[in-house]
Amino acid sequence: MQNKDKTGKAEIISIGDELLIGQVVNTNASWMAEHLSDSGIYLQRIITIADEPDALSDALSDAISRAQFVLLTGGLGPTADDVTKPALCSFFDTRLVFHEPTLKHVESLFKLRNFPLTDRNRQQAWLPEACTPLTNSVGTAPGMWFEKENSVIVSLPGVPFEMKTLMEEEVLPRFKALFSEMHYLRKTIMTSGVGESFLADQIKDWENALPNFLKLAYLPQPGIVRLRLSGRHTDQKFLQKSLKTETEKLYKLIPNLIYGYDDELLEQVIGRLLIEKKASLSTAESCTGGYIAHLITSIAGSSAYFKGSVVAYENQVKENQLEVSATSLEKHGAVSREVVEQMAAGVRQKLNTTYALATSGIAGPDGGTAEKPVGTIWIALAGPDFVKSKLFHFGEHRGRNIRRSALTALEILRQELIK
Amino acid sequence: MQNKDKTGKAEIISIGDELLIGQVVNTNASWMAEHLSDSGIYLQRIITIADEPDALSDALSDAISRAQFVLLTGGLGPTADDVTKPALCSFFDTRLVFHEPTLKHVESLFKLRNFPLTDRNRQQAWLPEACTPLTNSVGTAPGMWFEKENSVIVSLPGVPFEMKTLMEEEVLPRFKALFSEMHYLRKTIMTSGVGESFLADQIKDWENALPNFLKLAYLPQPGIVRLRLSGRHTDQKFLQKSLKTETEKLYKLIPNLIYGYDDELLEQVIGRLLIEKKASLSTAESCTGGYIAHLITSIAGSSAYFKGSVVAYENQVKENQLEVSATSLEKHGAVSREVVEQMAAGVRQKLNTTYALATSGIAGPDGGTAEKPVGTIWIALAGPDFVKSKLFHFGEHRGRNIRRSALTALEILRQELIK
Numbered sequence: 001m002q003n004k005d006k007t008g009k010a011e012i013i014s015i016g017d018e019l020l021i022g023q024v025v026n027t028n029a030s031w032m033a034e035h036l037s038d039s040g041i042y043l044q045r046i047i048t049i050a051d052e053p054d055a056l057s058d059a060l061s062d063a064i065s066r067a068q069f070v071l072l073t074g075g076l077g078p079t080a081d082d083v084t085k086p087a088l089c090s091f092f093d094t095r096l097v098f099h100e101p102t103l104k105h106v107e108s109l110f111k112l113r114n115f116p117l118t119d120r121n122r123q124q125a126w127l128p129e130a131c132t133p134l135t136n137s138v139g140t141a142p143g144m145w146f147e148k149e150n151s152v153i154v155s156l157p158g159v160p161f162e163m164k165t166l167m168e169e170e171v172l173p174r175f176k177a178l179f180s181e182m183h184y185l186r187k188t189i190m191t192s193g194v195g196e197s198f199l200a201d202q203i204k205d206w207e208n209a210l211p212n213f214l215k216l217a218y219l220p221q222p223g224i225v226r227l228r229l230s231g232r233h234t235d236q237k238f239l240q241k242s243l244k245t246e247t248e249k250l251y252k253l254i255p256n257l258i259y260g261y262d263d264e265l266l267e268q269v270i271g272r273l274l275i276e277k278k279a280s281l282s283t284a285e286s287c288t289g290g291y292i293a294h295l296i297t298s299i300a301g302s303s304a305y306f307k308g309s310v311v312a313y314e315n316q317v318k319e320n321q322l323e324v325s326a327t328s329l330e331k332h333g334a335v336s337r338e339v340v341e342q343m344a345a346g347v348r349q350k351l352n353t354t355y356a357l358a359t360s361g362i363a364g365p366d367g368g369t370a371e372k373p374v375g376t377i378w379i380a381l382a383g384p385d386f387v388k389s390k391l392f393h394f395g396e397h398r399g400r401n402i403r404r405s406a407l408t409a410l411e412i413l414r415q416e417l418i419k
Numbered sequence: 420m421q422n423k424d425k426t427g428k429a430e431i432i433s434i435g436d437e438l439l440i441g442q443v444v445n446t447n448a449s450w451m452a453e454h455l456s457d458s459g460i461y462l463q464r465i466i467t468i469a470d471e472p473d474a475l476s477d478a479l480s481d482a483i484s485r486a487q488f489v490l491l492t493g494g495l496g497p498t499a500d501d502v503t504k505p506a507l508c509s510f511f512d513t514r515l516v517f518h519e520p521t522l523k524h525v526e527s528l529f530k531l532r533n534f535p536l537t538d539r540n541r542q543q544a545w546l547p548e549a550c551t552p553l554t555n556s557v558g559t560a561p562g563m564w565f566e567k568e569n570s571v572i573v574s575l576p577g578v579p580f581e582m583k584t585l586m587e588e589e590v591l592p593r594f595k596a597l598f599s600e601m602h603y604l605r606k607t608i609m610t611s612g613v614g615e616s617f618l619a620d621q622i623k624d625w626e627n628a629l630p631n632f633l634k635l636a637y638l639p640q641p642g643i644v645r646l647r648l649s650g651r652h653t654d655q656k657f658l659q660k661s662l663k664t665e666t667e668k669l670y671k672l673i674p675n676l677i678y679g680y681d682d683e684l685l686e687q688v689i690g691r692l693l694i695e696k697k698a699s700l701s702t703a704e705s706c707t708g709g710y711i712a713h714l715i716t717s718i719a720g721s722s723a724y725f726k727g728s729v730v731a732y733e734n735q736v737k738e739n740q741l742e743v744s745a746t747s748l749e750k751h752g753a754v755s756r757e758v759v760e761q762m763a764a765g766v767r768q769k770l771n772t773t774y775a776l777a778t779s780g781i782a783g784p785d786g787g788t789a790e791k792p793v794g795t796i797w798i799a800l801a802g803p804d805f806v807k808s809k810l811f812h813f814g815e816h817r818g819r820n821i822r823r824s825a826l827t828a829l830e831i832l833r834q835e836l837i838k
Contacts, residue, residue, distance in 0.1 A: 289716025297708025
């Protein structure tokens with residue numbers, strides 16, 4: 001094993017057949033990873049195993065040999081695929097005992113929701129004698145805290161909302177109290193417009209000159225590359241200052257490519273800029289089918305600047321609701337500069353907004369032609385005294401075409417707003 | 420170790436600091452898990468480790484002691500956070516050699532895309548001498564096939580699209596040829612409308628009587644519970660027949676709760692039903708902000724039945740574009756039966772569709788009052804000779820409120836369409 005000292009180190013064991021046949025994505029582990037790291041705890045491994053007692057016992061032995069904190073999720077639900085509790089009893093050489101406060105808690109939750117209490121729900125009050133139960137304020141399955149060989153082992157329910165609440169209310173505060181920390185900080189720089197290799201070449205001198213306690217990682221997504229600058233140091237202030245200095249140096253190198261920081265979303269940045277300018281927005285969407293409106297309205301408070309959208313999937317809707325001319329539709333087709341510009345101008349006037357974005361394209365997989373293959377997308381922006389548009393050629397994949405079109409539209413608006 | 424015989428068993432090692440600080444969700448592992456399982460290969464573990472040579476070497480030793488197939492992803496990108504190749508050379512006691520065909524391939528890709536070739540890209544042609552390179556038809560980093568102690572170790576790039584193409588074109592066909600299989604089949608039954616415990620009680624007699632080679636798992640999501648029935652057997656036809664029989668028995672128990680099978684989406688089912696009825700749909704969305712339109716237009720071919728949407732975030736847009744009466748807005752507020760029904764009727768008439776769905780509610784986190792707290796959502800459905808609506812009380816969380824409102828609206832339409 002690579003780590004003799006297990007202080008401040010953590011591992012996650014995710015239990016569930018559904019994770020091993022790819023039916024469920026392990027978002028619980030990501031969430032826990034993020035919150036452990038924000039608490040200065042170093043997560044060194046995530047192990048996903050089947051709903052099988054032997055697999056759990058093997059994984060537990062390995063994990064407590066390497067880590068001070070071991071987090072288990074999954075396998076505590078009320079249904080019959082539960083194998084975790086008996087396996088934990090066997091591993092910790094203990095037995096199930098009835099825990100009256102847990103039953104009272106389950107009963108009060110069901111009363112509140114006006115649901116009948118079933119035998120399955122009552123079973124959740126049987127807990128391993130060796131554990132300290134952790135109250136689950138939002139669900140029926142309590143967390144369980146065990147200690148063995150100088151490690152803490154915490155078992156949590158797999159329902160994301162319950163796991164998160166238990167982590168925040170019970171687990172993380174206790175972990176922090178047990179661990180005098182090595183400070184960990186990170187800064188994520190959000191870029192858009194160019195690919196990973198090109199970006200790496202632009203910033204390689206800066207990257208090579210980074211101090212050795214800072215580390216850079218490239219995290220590409222469709223249309224976006226995130227740069228994660230992270231470091232560990234005993235002196236928190238010094239670490240903070242170094243991160244700040246390096247981030248500022250980077251900004252001077254590529255000011256136009258950086259749209260935000262720390263996983264900020266393009267739709268958040270747009271919202272902030274629109275509020276600053278006291279401007280409003282509407283959209284007219286064909287190929288994006290409401291996705292731009294959805295991204296914008298996912299942000300709390302978006303009603304301050306977003307008035308609405310006309311999703312004009314059918315040509316008749318473009319004509320009747322957006323005043324696109326029948327002649328343009330006939331002569332140039334719906335996927336054309338003429339139509340997308342009329343859509344933008346039309347929705348801007350109808351909904352009475354400062355700016356309007358419009359999209360018209362062929363998302364696929366059907367509808368492509370030799371002249372306009374799948375991935376051909378027109379995007380327009382209308383403002384107080386202009387309408388402009390641009391043609392893009394994306395790929396073959398419907399979902400990615402919708403996503404790239406929406407993000408590109410937002411980036412076009414951002415460039416206009418920061419002018 | 421629990422498994423002495425490693426034949427037909429697989430493990431995945433995911434490499435990347437970004438996975439251990441929760442910045443990226445491990446969707447690569449889920450995709451690989453699904454495709455391994457569909458090939459009859461039993462994935463018994465997913466191990467996520469940091470970009471560190473020692474961690475990789477430890478994880479590799481453990482994995483090849485337990486599994487015939489070990490899949491590695493991540494760490495092969497063109498940028499400087501790459502540690503995988505040197506670590507593999509050390510583990511397999513080999514050195515990097517220049518692989519001319521890989522350079523030619525990288526050059527031709529860059530020529531096609533009209534990008535300049537950088538030194539970083541050229542470095543990708545240096546490969547461990549002990550490996551068989553696997554051609555990456557869609558990217559620059561080749562896969563690498565190693566063999567050791569009767570296990571196969573395959574290293575793949577972390578870019579999802581490239582990993583998937585290599586898996587489908589190169590890796591899975593070779594794995595299948597090496598492994599005479601135990602058949603694995605699964606059927607997923609999609610239910611909506613009731614929770615996990617209630618569902619478990621409804622079907623417990625059926626569940627207890629399942630043959631021992633079949634296994635049932637409950638996979639709850641907001642608004643939906645998936646039931647996964649899976650089994651392993653040497654006789655494929657017998658397995659197929661048993662799954663079919665049990666699925667039919669289950670259907671007879673809970674016909675109204677089942678909306679589809681095998682991860683079918685509610686928006687796909689809606690599309691199929693609308694096509695069968697030669698009916699069309701539009702939406703008028705306030706609190707869902709275009710999300711229903713987005714779900715519907717995510718389905719290829721949706722232009723056959725979906726005409727469009729009016730996202731009426733501002734009250735003025737409800738009045739002007741949907742003919743909602745100013746009096747109703749003033750007297751009852753936007754979140755009311757009167758307004759949501761007028762929205763549904765208004766968009767149905769304006770866009771000339773058979774059916775129309777409308778939503779109006781308080782998604783949060785702001786905008787709640789004592790009378791109408793966050794999570795108060797009205798949903799309406801208008802059809803040829805009716806408009807009906809219903810009030811729901813969801814939770815506190817904006818994103819979940821938007822998602823539950825949209826799925827509930829689709830379920831209301833489905834119930835109408837199957838009448």
